[in-house]
Amino acid sequence: MSIQILRWNELADVKDELAGRDWFFGTSGNLSIKVTDDPLTFFVSASGKDKRKRTQEDFLLVNDAGEAVERTHLKPSAETLLHVEVYGKTNAGCSLHVHTVDNNVISELYADQKEIVFTGQEIIKALGVWEEDASVSIPIMRNHADIPKLAREFAKHVYGDSGAVLIQNHGITVWGKNAFEAKKQLEAWEFLFSYHLKLLSVKNSNIVSLQVQ
Numbered sequence: 001m002s003i004q005i006l007r008w009n010e011l012a013d014v015k016d017e018l019a020g021r022d023w024f025f026g027t028s029g030n031l032s033i034k035v036t037d038d039p040l041t042f043f044v045s046a047s048g049k050d051k052r053k054r055t056q057e058d059f060l061l062v063n064d065a066g067e068a069v070e071r072t073h074l075k076p077s078a079e080t081l082l083h084v085e086v087y088g089k090t091n092a093g094c095s096l097h098v099h100t101v102d103n104n105v106i107s108e109l110y111a112d113q114k115e116i117v118f119t120g121q122e123i124i125k126a127l128g129v130w131e132e133d134a135s136v137s138i139p140i141m142r143n144h145a146d147i148p149k150l151a152r153e154f155a156k157h158v159y160g161d162s163g164a165v166l167i168q169n170h171g172i173t174v175w176g177k178n179a180f181e182a183k184k185q186l187e188a189w190e191f192l193f194s195y196h197l198k199l200l201s202v203k204n205s206n207i208v209s210l211q212v213q
């Protein structure tokens with residue numbers, strides 16, 4: 001099987017799994033997977049598609065400028081330049097971007113701090129951190145409608161072959177060695193966001209019920 005078909009299927013399978021989690025609200029989200037290093041080419045999701053559907057037009061091959069390398073009527077994701085930054089600055093092989101309610105709420109709640117830190121959660125090991133009572137943090141950056149500007153700001157947080165960035169009231173982008181590693185990371189961050197919001201909500205309702213007693 002050609003490397004292109006292998007990578008296409010790998011990305012399509014990850015897309016199906018994220019779709020199964022209902023992480024592609026209203027056509028939001030985009031995904032990419034590296035195909036060749038020199039010259040850089042990668043498959044990126046076509047813009048505006050319903051990412052819950054699996055079709056032959058889900059991805060197109062683009063170059064290091066995020067432009068289609070073959071004639072196609074498909075448009076690369078509007079946020080392809082962020083994927084360009086990931087492959088330009090790291091050795092990552094896959095990048096995933098989803099908008100969830102939890103990642104948007106966390107990004108809004110902690111926007112002023114420009115990051116959120118999590119400590120002492122077992123799931124942190126899925127992020128490759130194995131020390132006892134370890135902490136992990138994820139940067140939170142402002143959203144920009146201008147995509148080249150968004151990509152330039154995003155690039156400031158891109159280093160290391162795996163990583164993650166929250167974009168305020170927009171979504172999370174993660175990258176990793178391959179599709180499996182990127183998805184693992186995405187699931188770990190979303191677990192931490194969901195846990196944190198649930199904890200805040202339980203604590204808050206306990207305070208309210210104590211006040212009314």
Ligand SMILES: CSCCC(=O)C(=O)COP(=O)(O)O
Pocket residue numbers: 026027028029030045046047048049076077078079097
């Ligand atoms: C419909 S959400 C607005 C665009 C966006 O943020 C996104 O992730 C999806 O854009 P794409 O061009 O990749 O479909």
Ligand SMILES: [Zn+2]
Pocket residue numbers: 028029030079097099170171
């Ligand atoms: Zn987006």
